Amino acid sequence: MFDSLSNRLDRAFKTLKGHSKLTELNIAESVKEIRRALVDADVSYKIAKDFTNKIKTEAIGQNVINSVSPGQLMTKIVNDGLKELLGGETKPIDLSGSPSIILIAGLQGSGKTTFSGKLSYYLKSKGKKPLLVACDVYRPAAINQIKVLGEQVGVDVFTNEESKNPVEIAQDAVKYAKVHQHNLVIVDTAGRLSMDEAMMNEIGNLKDQLKPQEILFVVDAMTGQDAVNTAKAFNEKLNFDGVVLTKLDGDTRGGAAISIKSVVNKPIKFVSTGEKMEALDVFHPDRMANRILGMGDIVSFVEKAQENFDQAEAIALQKKMQKNQFDFNDFLKQLNQIKKMGNIKDLMGMIPGVGKAIKDVDINDESFKGVEAIIHSMTNYERQNPNVLDGSRKKRIALGSGTSTAEVNKLIKQFDEMRKMIKAMNNKKGLRSGANLFRR
Numbered sequence: 001m002f003d004s005l006s007n008r009l010d011r012a013f014k015t016l017k018g019h020s021k022l023t024e025l026n027i028a029e030s031v032k033e034i035r036r037a038l039v040d041a042d043v044s045y046k047i048a049k050d051f052t053n054k055i056k057t058e059a060i061g062q063n064v065i066n067s068v069s070p071g072q073l074m075t076k077i078v079n080d081g082l083k084e085l086l087g088g089e090t091k092p093i094d095l096s097g098s099p100s101i102i103l104i105a106g107l108q109g110s111g112k113t114t115f116s117g118k119l120s121y122y123l124k125s126k127g128k129k130p131l132l133v134a135c136d137v138y139r140p141a142a143i144n145q146i147k148v149l150g151e152q153v154g155v156d157v158f159t160n161e162e163s164k165n166p167v168e169i170a171q172d173a174v175k176y177a178k179v180h181q182h183n184l185v186i187v188d189t190a191g192r193l194s195m196d197e198a199m200m201n202e203i204g205n206l207k208d209q210l211k212p213q214e215i216l217f218v219v220d221a222m223t224g225q226d227a228v229n230t231a232k233a234f235n236e237k238l239n240f241d242g243v244v245l246t247k248l249d250g251d252t253r254g255g256a257a258i259s260i261k262s263v264v265n266k267p268i269k270f271v272s273t274g275e276k277m278e279a280l281d282v283f284h285p286d287r288m289a290n291r292i293l294g295m296g297d298i299v300s301f302v303e304k305a306q307e308n309f310d311q312a313e314a315i316a317l318q319k320k321m322q323k324n325q326f327d328f329n330d331f332l333k334q335l336n337q338i339k340k341m342g343n344i345k346d347l348m349g350m351i352p353g354v355g356k357a358i359k360d361v362d363i364n365d366e367s368f369k370g371v372e373a374i375i376h377s378m379t380n381y382e383r384q385n386p387n388v389l390d391g392s393r394k395k396r397i398a399l400g401s402g403t404s405t406a407e408v409n410k411l412i413k414q415f416d417e418m419r420k421m422i423k424a425m426n427n428k429k430g431l432r433s434g435a436n437l438f439r440r
Contacts, residue, residue: 008037042255086285106218108191111246117149242269
């Protein structure tokens with residue numbers, strides 16, 4: 001996500017390298033590169049021009065103090081500008097109703113149903129009792145899809161396959177929610193085209209009859225500038241409350257995320273990546289600006305760790321480490337918890353300085369499959385006692401995991417080195433509580 005834009009912006013700041021101060025000439029050169037980078041990322045030319053004109057005005061006359069280079073100062077100015085362009089501050093969703101009603105709208109294929117499932121999972125983790133409502137009466141697989149998602153995340157789903165009236169279904173769902181103590185109703189609607197007047201009127205009727213606390217417009221970020229134009233058309237009809245950008249892990253240049261707030265003057269509230277139900281994030285303009293400029297997002301990284309790491313397990317693991325009892329079972333548990341946090345390369349990109357270093361490295365969740373296969377091919381006794389792994393055992397493990405003896409040896413060697421490091425830390429009394437890192 002945003003890799004191309006980040007690289008282009010980085011090159012723009014490097015045009016200031018070697019300069020002792022900001023001048024109109026070198027500012028103009030840098031701003032020109034920034035504008036090109038934004039346009040190439042599918043940001044509309046008008047928005048890119050207005051943004052860079054503002055950056056230029058801000059930069060001219062800035063005094064560069066000894067400890068800050070012109071490139072660093074320009075990075076800060078652009079960072080502040082991007083935060084504002086992306087919305088300035090985080091806008092939470094309105095959950096004030098009883099029950100709260102969230103209406104999901106968007107184009108066909110934008111990822112509305114998957115997002116509905118993710119949102120229900122996310123809000124359930126925050127203490128809500130959601131009810132998913134299947135109001136897409138046109139797409140044959142839509143009702144079945146939302147049933148599957150509801151079962152997957154442990155959320156009830158309201159359907160009425162005999163009715164073809166979305167308003168009637170939604171109204172019945174709200175009544176059902178009140179009776180069964182659901183304090184949140186998420187209404188998944190049919191995908192529609194902005195020029196389809198009948199379908200647009202239908203979702204307008206849903207809005208009028210349900211009076212939802214929140215209308216979220218779901219848009220596929222991979223459609224680029226078309227996403228912005230579609231959002232504008234939908235907003236004129238629905239006056240929605242916020243935008244959800246899906247498929248940000250795809251081959252997207254990021255222009256939709258940067259442009260959409262300026263065009264519709266509505267905040268981005270969530271961003272979605274991948275198909276996993278956990279892959280949904282609240283949108284923070286400041287954090288996204290940092291990531292675009294290669295500064296990482298350590299706050300989001302720690303939040304993900306807090307959400308996915310079990311504190312009791314962390315304390316138990318710490319005690320095992322202190323006694324030098326860390327084994328392959330513990331290693332496998334930690335690996336699975338890391339995978340729950342999301343895409344590995346995206347996670348590493350949140351760590352300041354790491355994103356640029358690994359931009360050309362192919363890292364994905366599949367990279368762990370060989371390691372997991374090797375550990376799963378060990379007996380429980382072998383996992384608990386790695387020292388017993390002799391040549392014949394290694395050969396059997398390699399055969400069972402579909403790997404080679406060399407790969408098994410490599411993993412065991414790395415594991416031994418990790419245990420030696422843990423032991424050395426214990427000897428120096430330098431091992432601190434792993435639980436403290438994840439304490440809320």
